[in-house]
Amino acid sequence: MKRLILIALLGSAFPALADRLPMPANAPASFTSECSSCHIAYQPALLPANDWRKLMAGLSEHFGSDATVDRKTEQEITAFLERNAGNASRLGNAGNPPRITQTARFIRKHDEIPAKYWRDRRVKSAANCEACHPGAAKGSYSEHDISIRELRE
Amino acid sequence: MRAIPAVALLLASLACHAETPQQIRQIYVTEAASQQAGFTPSAKRGDAFFRQRFAVNDKMPACTSCHTDSPLNPGQHAVTGKAIKPLAVAANPDRLSDPAKVEKWFGRNCKEVVGRACTPAEKADFVTFLSEGR
Numbered sequence: 001m002k003r004l005i006l007i008a009l010l011g012s013a014f015p016a017l018a019d020r021l022p023m024p025a026n027a028p029a030s031f032t033s034e035c036s037s038c039h040i041a042y043q044p045a046l047l048p049a050n051d052w053r054k055l056m057a058g059l060s061e062h063f064g065s066d067a068t069v070d071r072k073t074e075q076e077i078t079a080f081l082e083r084n085a086g087n088a089s090r091l092g093n094a095g096n097p098p099r100i101t102q103t104a105r106f107i108r109k110h111d112e113i114p115a116k117y118w119r120d121r122r123v124k125s126a127a128n129c130e131a132c133h134p135g136a137a138k139g140s141y142s143e144h145d146i147s148i149r150e151l152r153e
Numbered sequence: 154m155r156a157i158p159a160v161a162l163l164l165a166s167l168a169c170h171a172e173t174p175q176q177i178r179q180i181y182v183t184e185a186a187s188q189q190a191g192f193t194p195s196a197k198r199g200d201a202f203f204r205q206r207f208a209v210n211d212k213m214p215a216c217t218s219c220h221t222d223s224p225l226n227p228g229q230h231a232v233t234g235k236a237i238k239p240l241a242v243a244a245n246p247d248r249l250s251d252p253a254k255v256e257k258w259f260g261r262n263c264k265e266v267v268g269r270a271c272t273p274a275e276k277a278d279f280v281t282f283l284s285e286g287r
Contacts, residue, residue, distance in 0.1 A: 066261050127233045
């Protein structure tokens with residue numbers, strides 16, 4: 001009986017574990033300050049190394065904004081992203097320019113979200129992880145603390 | 154009595170890292186005055202600039218698109234939805250304490266919203282508006 005409870009507990013803990021995406025401890029200060037001024041500092045594991053390189057090479061036209069940083073900072077951030085990048089085969093193609101929200105993994109994880117929520121004024125953009133995942137900046141994407149009530153199961 | 158030199162030293166060392174809004178304003182005032190003799194910054198002109206619709210950028214036609222109608226309010230990024238802390242020093246003491254940061258954001262936002270680099274006079278007015286903004 002005790003074992004059953006343990007198994008049940010472990011089972012319920014797994015989905016939560018799968019949605020933990022902690023920021024690597026060695027994140028340089030420049031990464032946090034530069035990348036989180038207009039959106040959260042997305043965890044490096046959300047894109048493969050090749051896509052991060054592409055993204056960092058095009059910062060002057062970063063989704064309509066000029067997000068250029070000085071050369072030293074650019075190298076520092078790129079090296080950090082490459083070191084901690086996600087697995088290309090698991091994430092899938094992110095398009096060009098690469099978008100986290102275009103990766104097969106992101107699409108699969110959000111396939112049950114009705115289209116109207118992406119346009120909801122509380123959400124605004126799929127880039128706004130925190131609109132639904134209040135712990136996103138800390139790497140928590142659990143389905144259990146979605147902040148939009150109607151989207152909670 | 155011993156504490157006074159210590160405090161003075163501490164203040165001096167702090168000054169190396171953080172500058173006051175007045176110091177930052179002075180940087181732009183000096184620059185503007187070198188182009189335009191007798192330049193005096195104006196919070197009122199800064200206010201008007203803040204509200205002006207440049208309509209260069211569909212999603213961000215004016216400063217107010219992300220920063221709301223008052224620099225005392227928290228804002229929200231017009232595209233990403235990210236929360237933005239108030240611009241006014243009165244509501245957010247971290248504002249106007251780092252000249253490099255101020256210059257960086259003038260660089261980005263002027264290019265995107267105004268469609269060109271801002272002039273030193275515009276920057277001086279804007280900084281004056283934010284440090285006196287109510």
